[in-house]
Amino acid sequence: MFSQAFLIALRSIWSKKVRSFLTMLGVIIGVAQIIALIGLGQGVKDAVAKQITDLGSNILFILPGKFDTENGGFNPAATVGASTLTEGDYQAIRALPDITDGSVVSLLAGLPSVGERSFPAALNAAVEPSYYELAYNAELVAGRKLNQDDQTEKRRAVTIDKGARKVLFPGVDAGRIVGQKIKFGRQSYEVVGVMESPAQALSFGAPSFENLILFPFETAKADFPNTQIFRIIFQTEETADVKVVAEELRELMLNRHDQTEDFTVFTQDDLLKTIDQVLGILTTAIVGLASISLIVGGIGIMNIMLVAVSERTKEIGLRKALGATRGNIMVQFLTESAVISLIGGAIGVGLVTVAGIFTEAKAGLPIVVNLNSVVIATSFSLGVGVVFGLLPAIRAARKDPIEALRYE
Numbered sequence: 001m002f003s004q005a006f007l008i009a010l011r012s013i014w015s016k017k018v019r020s021f022l023t024m025l026g027v028i029i030g031v032a033q034i035i036a037l038i039g040l041g042q043g044v045k046d047a048v049a050k051q052i053t054d055l056g057s058n059i060l061f062i063l064p065g066k067f068d069t070e071n072g073g074f075n076p077a078a079t080v081g082a083s084t085l086t087e088g089d090y091q092a093i094r095a096l097p098d099i100t101d102g103s104v105v106s107l108l109a110g111l112p113s114v115g116e117r118s119f120p121a122a123l124n125a126a127v128e129p130s131y132y133e134l135a136y137n138a139e140l141v142a143g144r145k146l147n148q149d150d151q152t153e154k155r156r157a158v159t160i161d162k163g164a165r166k167v168l169f170p171g172v173d174a175g176r177i178v179g180q181k182i183k184f185g186r187q188s189y190e191v192v193g194v195m196e197s198p199a200q201a202l203s204f205g206a207p208s209f210e211n212l213i214l215f216p217f218e219t220a221k222a223d224f225p226n227t228q229i230f231r232i233i234f235q236t237e238e239t240a241d242v243k244v245v246a247e248e249l250r251e252l253m254l255n256r257h258d259q260t261e262d263f264t265v266f267t268q269d270d271l272l273k274t275i276d277q278v279l280g281i282l283t284t285a286i287v288g289l290a291s292i293s294l295i296v297g298g299i300g301i302m303n304i305m306l307v308a309v310s311e312r313t314k315e316i317g318l319r320k321a322l323g324a325t326r327g328n329i330m331v332q333f334l335t336e337s338a339v340i341s342l343i344g345g346a347i348g349v350g351l352v353t354v355a356g357i358f359t360e361a362k363a364g365l366p367i368v369v370n371l372n373s374v375v376i377a378t379s380f381s382l383g384v385g386v387v388f389g390l391l392p393a394i395r396a397a398r399k400d401p402i403e404a405l406r407y408e
Contacts, residue, residue, distance in 0.1 A: 058235055066262065090104050102232065134234075142174035143191070
């Protein structure tokens with residue numbers, strides 16, 4: 001019965017090709033949105049995970065604020081407010097036997113400029129020289145990196161990435177930028193090196209590493225007395241257990257902060273887990289909103305199927321007169337509604353797959369179309385077809401065969 005109903009449904013859809021396609025549009029758009037958003041979220045997770053794991057497996061991060069809640073969730077309030085990290089914390093941790101290297105990171109407020117050109121999107125950070133190896137996966141294309149002499153002598157020196165280079169020195173060769181001056185605050189800083197970060201998948205409007213301008217930490221403290229430590233990054237011995245060292249850091253920080261846990265120690269696994277939670281929540285919320293398009297598509301299917309029931313009233317009467325039961329008629333129209341929805345879903349999957357290849361090649365936007373996202377979108381699509389096809393199917397099944405045969 002189901003195979004026969006499926007073939008009849010295909011013939012009916014094909015006989016009204018244009019109308020059927022227009023009916024599918026809502027489903028096509030809804031399914032495409034759902035798969036694209038799930039795929040985009042997964043693509044961002046994969047890209048961020050790669051950036052973090054590329055740093056190595058023995059990196060620890062200390063951030064101000066308590067990021068995890070009592071039930072294991074993410075606390076967004078921890079991302080705002082003044083930093084509680086101090087230089088004393090950094091020096092105490094550096095003294096631990098399993099710590100081999102480290103760097104503080106401070107964010108500096110200001111607008112870098114060269115002549116009349118300014119760079120509002122700049123990410124101005126004060127760091128120690130070890131930052132380049134610990135957390136900055138960029139290639140040196142001209143000049144040099146900041147070194148320990150820059151720190152101890154408090155030199156007004158900076159290295160810039162390609163974002164600052166394009167805006168502040170448009171069209172200038174990297175070698176000629178070295179030695180040029182950038183005005184920041186009331187001081188001028190000499191560009192000693194030009195870096196180039198690998199392309200990032202997405203930043204959602206957040207500052208990008210491509211926009212990074214690095215200052216010596218000691219120079220920043222001298223020029224900006226209110227400089228706060230935004231992050232502390234450490235590297236452990238290769239043979240050390242990172243989780244054990246992380247717990248030692250936590251105990252040390254608790255002792256230094258009067259048993260107040262106003263900080264968070266992250267291993268790379270912890271960082272990936274937090275990012276996964278945040279992106280998962282955002283993706284779920286956005287997919288929920290995108291599902292509205294599928295509901296609109298379902299309403300379109302219901303309207304067209306009600307029209308189809310009216311158009312095929314005589315057919316329904318004839319089939320009932322020849323022995324078709326209410327169940328047969330109901331299955332027929334439900335199958336047709338489901339097939340319309342499934343074909344629309346398949347077209348939506350195909351469109352996103354093609355669009356994903358194009359956007360990743362042209363814009364660097366990774367859209368991962370995997371079995372999980374296809375199953376979720378197809379299930380939504382089938383559910384919409386069945387639910388919104390139910391009313392027309394019931395109406396068709398309840399028609400009186402005598403009255404249906406008389407219908408003009």
